[in-house]
Amino acid sequence: MAISQAMCTSFKKALLDGEMDFSGNTGQTYKIALYTNSATLNATTTAYATTNEVSGTNYTAGGNTLTLVAATTSGTTAFIDFADSTWSTSTITARGALIYTTANSNAAVAVLDFGADKSSTAGDFKIIFPAPDASNAIIRIA
Amino acid sequence: MPSSVTYDGWGEPAWDDGSWGTDLTTVSVDGIAATGGLGSVTVSGIANVPVTNVSGQTHLNTISVIIDMPISVVGIGATTSLGIVRANAWKLIDDGQVPHWGPVDDSQTPSWINIST
Numbered sequence: 001m002a003i004s005q006a007m008c009t010s011f012k013k014a015l016l017d018g019e020m021d022f023s024g025n026t027g028q029t030y031k032i033a034l035y036t037n038s039a040t041l042n043a044t045t046t047a048y049a050t051t052n053e054v055s056g057t058n059y060t061a062g063g064n065t066l067t068l069v070a071a072t073t074s075g076t077t078a079f080i081d082f083a084d085s086t087w088s089t090s091t092i093t094a095r096g097a098l099i100y101t102t103a104n105s106n107a108a109v110a111v112l113d114f115g116a117d118k119s120s121t122a123g124d125f126k127i128i129f130p131a132p133d134a135s136n137a138i139i140r141i142a
Numbered sequence: 143m144p145s146s147v148t149y150d151g152w153g154e155p156a157w158d159d160g161s162w163g164t165d166l167t168t169v170s171v172d173g174i175a176a177t178g179g180l181g182s183v184t185v186s187g188i189a190n191v192p193v194t195n196v197s198g199q200t201h202l203n204t205i206s207v208i209i210d211m212p213i214s215v216v217g218i219g220a221t222t223s224l225g226i227v228r229a230n231a232w233k234l235i236d237d238g239q240v241p242h243w244g245p246v247d248d249s250q251t252p253s254w255i256n257i258s259t
Contacts, residue, residue, distance in 0.1 A: 007174045079173075089164060097171075112171045115144045123148075123165025130173045140175040 003035065003096035005113035006043035007139065019104050022080050024070035028103040032085055032112075032127060033063030037095035041111040048098060048106035057122070058090035066099070069132060079137035086126040093119040097127065099138075110139060145170045 014020045021028045031048070035041060039052035050061055067083035082099075097112040118125070130136040149166040159166065 005172065005174065007176050012176060088161065094169075110174050113144065114146070114169055114171070116146075118146050118167055118169045120148075120165065120167040123150075123167060124161060126166060126168045128168050128170040130171065136173050138171070138173045140173055142175055142177050 001038050001040055002042070003037070003039055003111060003113045004042040005096075005111055006045075007110050008045050008108040009043050010046040010107065011109045014104065014107055019107065020101065020109070021103075022068060022071045024068070027068050027070075028101045030066045030068055030082065030099060030101050030109065031063050032066055032082075033061075033098050033100065034059065034087075034092060034094035034125075035096050035098065036093065037117055039096065041096055041098055043111070045098065045108045045111055047108050048100040054092055054094045056090060056092040058087055059092050063097070072132075074134035077134035077140055077142045079132065079134060079140040081132035081137050082129050084126060084128050086124050087120070088124050089122060090125050091121050092125045093117050094125070144172055 011020065033048055034054040036052050036054055048062070053061060053063075055061075064085045064087065066085055069081035069083065071078060071080045073079070094114065095117050096114050099109040099112065100106050101109060112127075129138045132138075134140065134142070146167060146169045148168075
């Protein structure tokens, strides 16, 4: 049982197959789901699953819908960004997260490892995405 | 590494961050990079010969060169033989003289030899 941060291998293939759309106008819906430390998530994860997904106050299975910031480039690197996501007034304990698309049978994009359990108690649980640049953006292709 | 901050109490988070009077837990996550790789390609050198209009592949076969050499004929030497010419030393006897004969001088040394048979 472990969560290892990774860009899912199936996501890389899906990119090549044209099954992922991050464009601003016809982009797919991307979501972020939270998982407990009992989950096994890594590069081999292929799709969203409810197993060991967080449950708690103001957390809905499937997680939050992400607001996509259209893909852009800097130098030779292309990257995308998401707006920070918050579960308001929630009581949650999470060890990691899965970003996935609701298309293609909830295909996985990336696994996020929080490094330790993070909790909120009747408070806001906020995921802060890194700066959208060539060196830090959440998903980069260099 | 991801980092997190938990704000407990009233108004602890930054201005406009979180709700007034609500605790806030923030989780800052790291980005994930995928490095695109280009594999090596093998290029087979196919020589395209630009041709105008008609293209044709020519092939040079092996040729045999036959040289007709004129034969120089060396002159054939022919040895000629000349026969032996015998000259008879004689003269006409003047039969007008008187006598027109003479006796054989039998005192002379015979200038003849017997022929072997």
